[in-house]
Amino acid sequence: MRQAELAVAPIAGNTAYQREEVGSLSVSDQELDDFRKVFRKFVAREITPHVEEWEHNRAVPRELWRKMGAQGFLCPWLPEEYGGLGVDIRYSLVVINEELIRGDGFGVGVPLHSDVATPYLYSYGTEELKQRLLPKTCTGEAICAIALTEPDAGSDLASLRTKAVRDGDHYIINGSKTFITNGMVADIIIVACKIPDAMPGKSISLIVVEGDTPGLVRSRKLEKMGYHMQDTAELAFQDVRVPASNLLGEKGMGFKYMMEKLARERLEVAVKCQAMAEECFKEGLKYAQVREVFGKPVANHQYNAFKIAEMAIDVEMGRTFLNSLVDGFVRGENINTKVSMAKAFLGEMVNRVAYQALQLHGGYGYMEEYRICRLFRDARSLSIFAGTTEIMKLIIARSLGITV
Ligand SMILES: Cc1cc2nc3c(=O)[nH]c(=O)nc-3n(C[C@H](O)[C@H](O)[C@H](O)COP(=O)(O)OP(=O)(O)OC[C@H]3O[C@@H](n4cnc5c(N)ncnc54)[C@H](O)[C@@H]3O)c2cc1C
Known part of the structure; x- marks a missing residue:
């Protein structure tokens, strides 16, 4: 099925995992405003004064991630058992996202890490993966990326060609991805790929590739029109071998x-x-x-x-x-x-x-x-x-x- 067809396929209400991610709904606007003030001060101190330098360097230092982690600004919506604060999703999705923009930190790749990539791991990862990796996404030890787009498959994701072939207790991944935000620095990459023996119409699966896995090549940091401080990369997967338990959820359900x-x-x-x-x-x-x-x-x-x-x-x-x-x-x-x-x-x-x-x-x-x-x-x-x-x-x- 093509992406656009799937995009409008009925999804039963707002499903359980989404409810989980929303976190506590009892938070008041005052609490959110108080958090906003705290984060705004952090941005004014730790981000805004460095923007020019980071834009010039085409990179945000790793140290910023650790500082944000230490203050609870990374994936704060994750439950405490995984290292998060267990707070309302709006802390990151709205407040951190907006304040980064107001403080000129547009290119800091944190919103993609906290609200786009990590939720896949939380919703579909095995308990072992979650226990091992999620706490690191909260401390800043691990940066998350999501790799869907390929040179010949952007809007039409169903035509992606990256393949994962089962080999005993492992998958072996081959293919390439492009335009991947945080791609040069990511420690956890959620990779969309096809597993050849999947059911017809259910060919795409999501697999976690850790940043130090042999065969993962960060081929090129792309030169962009804007978002200069953010890294956007081309990645190659050359016989990348990962444990079969890195598959997120069920095969073919990507x-x-x-x-x-x-x-x-x-x-x-x-x-x-x-x-x-x-x-x-x-x-x-x-x-x-x-x-x-x-x-x-x-x-x-x-x-x-x-x-x-x-x-x-x-x-x-x-x-x-x-x-x-x-x-x-x-x-x-x-x-x-x-x-x-x-x-x-x-x-x-x-x-x-x-x-x-x-x-x-x-x-x-x-x-x-x-x-x-x-x-x-x-x-x-x-x-x-x-x-x-x-x-x-x-x-x-x-x-x-x-x-x-
Ligand atoms: C700064 C940046 C960061 C990104 N970060 C990530 C990331 O972290 N991970 C990731 O996986 N991807 C990422 N992307 C990729 C992004 O999601 C794709 O660029 C986007 O989905 C479009 O795909 P494409 O570039 O291949 O364009 P194409 O799909 O080739 O589209 C070309 C043009 O054709 C139009 N078009 C396509 N299909 C149709 C249709 N059926 N009818 C009419 N018009 C159509 C498109 O709208 C577009 O105007 C990033 C891109 C950018 C620019």
Whole structure:
């Protein structure tokens, strides 16, 4: 089955594992706000002052992961028995994610680690794997990545070619992956691959590959348009031998598991889109109120005032929609189709707002010393990863019964 068909396959409500991941629902907004203040201070002290250097180095130091781990900022939603704090999912999915963006740490690969990759291990890993690996994902000793995309299989994941062949108590993996966030540094990689003897239509499985496994080659750190401090890598798997117990869940169920995790993953990106749009809007408005052209501020020319008003509408609509989805997710509603709408809408909206905010800056917006320059560049990826806008529209159309 193709990815898009599976993406709209009915999923029974919001399933048990999602409920588990949500954690305690009794947390108050005040507690979340208090946590936000603590994390904001951490970002101001440990991240923002180093952003320029990390962007230049194309890497975030490992030390930051350990510092975040020591403070409980990595996978805080995991139950205490696995090293987490057992708190509400919004601590990481919303608060940490937003505050990293507000503090210019867009490229710190923590949200992908905490809210996209690690949940697979928690939901589908054997108890032995979970006991051994999850505590390290909380301390920062182990960084997690998820490797789905291949050079010839991005949107159409069903055509992926990485193979895992059973050999006694092991699987032997061969293939290649590209665009893998945290790929150069990851200690735990969730790899989507095909097991040849799986049932027809159930060919994709997810297998954990640990970073020091012989045959795992981190072939290339990719040079990107933006997100410079984040590593995005090409990986090769050359006869990578892993214990059969590294298979996540059941053989051939990989696609189902991916669909089950999509709401959370796309919500994570939707939060990023909204937070970045808000930052772009703030930068555009601030500049346009100060810079004078033809005797008055840029913002006070009616054309620009209307443009700013349109940006404000976009940002406000986005915030309202996003908050309703986060609330729905926490309440256990099935938000899968709506989250595709949010990913499509917010992924395009942030790009519209970033474009206009930069335009309001004139030539200064194109200069690295202005914050909008980097925001604009980094925002561009948001309508692409975790499913492109076009794929989101395909999913939405199919949920409406349209055959495409
Ligand atoms: C910064 C960054 C980080 C990433 N991190 C990860 C990661 O950690 N792990 C991972 O596995 N992947 C990651 N990706 C990969 C990302 O998920 C893919 O790039 C994305 O899914 C699109 O796949 P593709 O690049 O192969 O484009 P393609 O699938 O080749 O698409 C090309 C174009 O065709 C359009 N298209 C495709 N199918 C259709 C259709 N049926 N109808 C109409 N239009 C269509 C697409 O929307 C797009 O515009 C990352 C990508 C980026 C840029």
